[in-house]
Amino acid sequence: MAKAATRDGYGSGLVKVGSNKNVVVLDAGVSDSTRTNKFQEKYPERFFNMGISEQDMVGTAAGLAKCGKIVFATSFAEFLMGRTQDHQLVSVAYSESNVKLIATHTGLAVGEDGPTAQAQNDVGMARAMPTMIVVEPADAVEAEKVVEFLVSHKGPAYVRLGRPEVETIYDDSYAFELGQATKLMDGNAAAIIASGIMVQESLKAAEMLKQENTEVAVINMSSIKPIDKEAIRQAAQTGTIIACQDHNIYGGLGSAVAEVIAAESLNCRFGIVGIKDQFAESGSQEELFKKYGMDAEAIANAVRKAVSG
Amino acid sequence: MDIEALKAKAKQLRIDSLKLTNQAGSGHPGGSLSAADILTALYYRQMKYDASNPQWAERDRFILSKGHCTPLLYSVFADVGYFPKEELATYRKIGRLTGHPNPKLPGVEIATGSLGQGLSVGHGMALAARLDGKDYRVYVLLGDGELNEGSVWEAAMSAAHFKSDNLIAIVDNNKVAQDSITAELKGVEPLGRKFESFGWHAIRIDGHDMAAILNALEEAAKAKGKPTAIIADTIKGKGVSFMEGQPKWHGKAPDAEQLKKAIAEIENG
Ligand SMILES: Cc1ncc(C[n+]2csc(CCOP(=O)(O)OP(=O)(O)O)c2C)c(N)n1
Ligand SMILES: [Mg+2]
Numbered sequence: 227m228a229k230a231a232t233r234d235g236y237g238s239g240l241v242k243v244g245s246n247k248n249v250v251v252l253d254a255g256v257s258d259s260t261r262t263n264k265f266q267e268k269y270p271e272r273f274f275n276m277g278i279s280e281q282d283m284v285g286t287a288a289g290l291a292k293c294g295k296i297v298f299a300t301s302f303a304e305f306l307m308g309r310t311q312d313h314q315l316v317s318v319a320y321s322e323s324n325v326k327l328i329a330t331h332t333g334l335a336v337g338e339d340g341p342t343a344q345a346q347n348d349v350g351m352a353r354a355m356p357t358m359i360v361v362e363p364a365d366a367v368e369a370e371k372v373v374e375f376l377v378s379h380k381g382p383a384y385v386r387l388g389r390p391e392v393e394t395i396y397d398d399s400y401a402f403e404l405g406q407a408t409k410l411m412d413g414n415a416a417a418i419i420a421s422g423i424m425v426q427e428s429l430k431a432a433e434m435l436k437q438e439n440t441e442v443a444v445i446n447m448s449s450i451k452p453i454d455k456e457a458i459r460q461a462a463q464t465g466t467i468i469a470c471q472d473h474n475i476y477g478g479l480g481s482a483v484a485e486v487i488a489a490e491s492l493n494c495r496f497g498i499v500g501i502k503d504q505f506a507e508s509g510s511q512e513e514l515f516k517k518y519g520m521d522a523e524a525i526a527n528a529v530r531k532a533v534s535g
Numbered sequence: 536m537d538i539e540a541l542k543a544k545a546k547q548l549r550i551d552s553l554k555l556t557n558q559a560g561s562g563h564p565g566g567s568l569s570a571a572d573i574l575t576a577l578y579y580r581q582m583k584y585d586a587s588n589p590q591w592a593e594r595d596r597f598i599l600s601k602g603h604c605t606p607l608l609y610s611v612f613a614d615v616g617y618f619p620k621e622e623l624a625t626y627r628k629i630g631r632l633t634g635h636p637n638p639k640l641p642g643v644e645i646a647t648g649s650l651g652q653g654l655s656v657g658h659g660m661a662l663a664a665r666l667d668g669k670d671y672r673v674y675v676l677l678g679d680g681e682l683n684e685g686s687v688w689e690a691a692m693s694a695a696h697f698k699s700d701n702l703i704a705i706v707d708n709n710k711v712a713q714d715s716i717t718a719e720l721k722g723v724e725p726l727g728r729k730f731e732s733f734g735w736h737a738i739r740i741d742g743h744d745m746a747a748i749l750n751a752l753e754e755a756a757k758a759k760g761k762p763t764a765i766i767a768d769t770i771k772g773k774g775v776s777f778m779e780g781q782p783k784w785h786g787k788a789p790d791a792e793q794l795k796k797a798i799a800e801i802e803n804g
Pocket of ligand 1: 565566567569601603648649650651677678679680681682707709711712713717771785
């Protein structure tokens with residue numbers, strides 16, 4: 227199967243939508259890593275590298291948006307979300323500016339750069355901002371489709387992308403819909419709800435469990451806000467939901483799923499696989515996922531424990 | 536409007552600002568009084584806009600980066616017709632006249648209230664004008680205390696880098712922040728040289744001299760290849776003896792008696 231990072235899908239998606247003259251792309255001095263350089267090559271007049279000034283980039287994006295532009299403002303998640311939270315809240319979210327905050331380099335999957343780059347609370351911050359939608363694509367194809375979707379969606383958005391290459395799951399016939407999950411595997415023993423790179427680990431876990439005659443559903447919840455409540459209701463009917471995220475266990479996809487389970491009193495066991503409210507360290511993605519209990523084996527274990535409990 | 540009429544207008548706006556804070560029982564009189572002459576020059580002479588068509592694409596943009604000074608901003612907006620004067624009764628109450636501006640209110644381009652964001656937003660608007668081949672200008676009013684925010688200087692670097700000569704920053708240099716005199720809090724001078732070293736054209740004026748303000752705005756409009764910073768030396772609480780230069784009048788409303796005294800002073804000033 228082909229491999230590509232979701233950030234690569236972002237770069238190619240930008241090139242695709244660039245024919246729309248209102249699309250403007252900003253970066254904060256990391257355009258080679260975020261892949262906005264692909265857009266820059268094609269549409270240099272509508273690309274602004276704002277320098278290593280993330281707060282300024284977010285504000286500038288809001289100003290451009292208020293003059294009719296569809297603005298993609300891009301950096302690593304930690305620097306985009308962590309550094310500029312207040313600017314997002316006032317100039318983007320509260321002002322309902324048509325700004326797409328696009329963050330690459332998220333979670334332990336960042337790997338060797340260590341905790342200052344392994345953004346783990348970005349979804350929590352983004353989710354708690356009124357007017358902001360939150361999307362985390364699972365592969366490069368979905369990332370590209372999300373970019374196309376964002377051009378037609380008027381309003382603030384946060385998109386969470388990843389650094390490593392991942393298996394391509396979708397083909398070009400896939401259509402991203404906000405608030406719509408997709409079921410990638412069927413099964414009645416349990417349901418895994420995942421986003422981003424954890425979709426990949428979940429698929430591997432489901433294959434492992436299949437060998438043991440445990441058939442679990444795997445659901446890609448790329449639309450974290452608004453979330454697909456119907457998909458969660460259906461998942462609950464298996465009796466077990468395991469939510470998987472490369473994010474702190476507080477505030478991420480798992481919390482969003484738990485909110486629905488609690489609000490609707492859904493009757494199911496529930497667990498979260500994610501970063502256990504701690505800072506990790508440097509290492510390869512594989513090593514980190516293994517050590518911090520986030521690889522396919524850990525997901526499979528979470529399912530085993532839940533269904534036997 | 537001629538200079539005499541502008542001066543009279545500024546007096547009226549000062550009085551309106553104080554009435555608003557008194558009526559609401561809270562709000563920010565000091566920085567409203569210091570900026571009254573500047574906003575008068577902008578809204579009654581310099582800027583092109585159409586209050587009956589707030590989204591007119593060719594309009595000059597104004598951003599109140601020091602977003603707490605809504606007593607003045609809303610007094611102007613009601614007077615030029617962005618919304619009915621009667622609505623001022625809802626200032627700081629349920630409705631759209633929030634303590635700090637939000638774009639649901641006609642005339643407000645962007646929400647402000649967290650200091651240090653407006654210059655970046657203004658620069659984004661200036662870049663949009665360039666992309667669209669439009670000749671509007673963007674005016675951003677900042678406080679001197681606000682200049683403590685590092686993000687202001689990020690924006691200053693950007694605007695010079697992109698040679699955005701359609702961007703004009705005006706500093707209401709009233710020497711007072713919230714709890715302190717700015718020089719004692721964290722000094723921001725020398726402002727002209729700071730902006731110049733960041734690649735801006737800087738003009739320093741008496742921010743209560745109407746002719747000087749108008750001249751500076753004219754000069755800024757002619758700038759080529761550089762953004763302009765107008766450092767307007769002002770007095771916080773200008774026109775009211777017991778408020779002038781006093782941090783305690785940054786965010787406190789006058790009571791009925793103080794209001795009466797203040798209005799009398801402004802009228803006779
Ligand atoms: C980011 C941020 N920090 C703190 C405040 C609280 N605050 C509101 S006004 C103010 C003082 C501002 O002083 P200055 O910029 O000089 O404004 P002016 O004197 O014109 O009122 C402060 C600290 C704020 N609104 N935003
Ligand atoms: Mg001040």
